[in-house]
Amino acid sequence: MFKFIHKQKHKNNKLLYYIKSFVQYYTPKRFCQKRLPQILEQLNGEEKGYIMQRVNYYCKLEHEQSIETKDSVCLRNFKLPKKKKGQYANRTYFFDTYEYTRYFDNVLRINTLFGDITEIPSIPSITKSRPINGENSNSILLNLDKVRHFTFVNDNRKFTNKKDMLIGRAYVRQPHRIRFWEMYFEHPMCDLGQINTNYIHRPEWIVKPISIDEHLDYKFILCIEGNDVASNLKWVMSSNSLAVMPRPKYETWYMEGTLKPDYHYVCIKDDYSDLEKKLTYYIQHPEEAQRIINQAHEYVAQFRDKKREDLISLMVLDKYFKKTCQYDNH
Secondary structure, three states, X not given: XXXXXXXXXXXXXXXXXXXXXXXXXXXXXXXXXXXXXXXXXXXXXXXHHXXXXXXXXXXXXXXXXXXXXXXXXXXXXXXXXOOOOOOHHHHHHHHHHHHHHOOOOOOOEEOEEOOOOOOOOOOOEEEOOEEOOOOOOOEEXXXXXXXXXXXXXXXXXXXXXXXXXXXXXXXXXXXXXXXHXXXXXXXXXXXXXXXXXXXXXXXXXXXXXXXXXXXXXXXXXXXXXXXXXXXXXXXXXXXXXXEEEOOOOEEOOOOHHHOOEOOOEEEOOOOOOOHHHHHHHHXXXXXXHHHHHHHHHHHHHOOOOHHHHHHHHHHHHHHHHHHOOOOXXX
């Protein structure tokens, strides 16, 4: 039992998440819909500029366009998908979307793309992730699958007291992750391991997963992107360890595209060739390392205000419905 609790430390409680989500799902929507105008009026505060900046970052639509296609669904018909083995994420994506769509009129339509989305959709769609570069205005971000991705830690270990090494535990099947493991698996400054067994590139890479708490014994934690973003980046940046990664190519509600290299995280080249140089520098300059840690904590802090996050989420959807010409039609 102790071992199970230790492994779950720092993670979101999935049981509580599902209880809350089902309560929200089976509560009549009319109570939320009546409250929406009052909630949106909260924008008239001193944080208006900050909130609008984030709303416009998540929903970049500037010109009106229709989503009246077979791919969009009326909110009246936006229902919980049937449970299928190995597809829990479909339900978490739904619940995280429904948490906010329930505030809006049933006649409005929405297009959703659930999963690790790395392409820009042809029509404005709600997604968890999108490419940072390029014309990505059709990708409207909501905080989806947050029970897995949005977790933070309370780390009471000082950076200077941690091991002078990089820890990396990951699913290794993408070419860029395979390349990193090939370069650094046996490097004396790295403790790397592959935790998936469905794709074995080298048997010696396979290890058992370790807890978040065990990661925090190391000065550096690898946050290399997988199918889209690095799912551990949020809790790493809330710790007293340094996140190590190349410049991100994808972003989520966490706004990875606004992160500054060597300011919020330790930035390494896309070919990983300067990893040892970067690790050595911050081991030898702990004051510089602490500066990045402090700045990372400041960045994380903006996501900890649940009431404000709810307001921003509702405003993102409100803008989505306006820019898809739906308020004028109903």
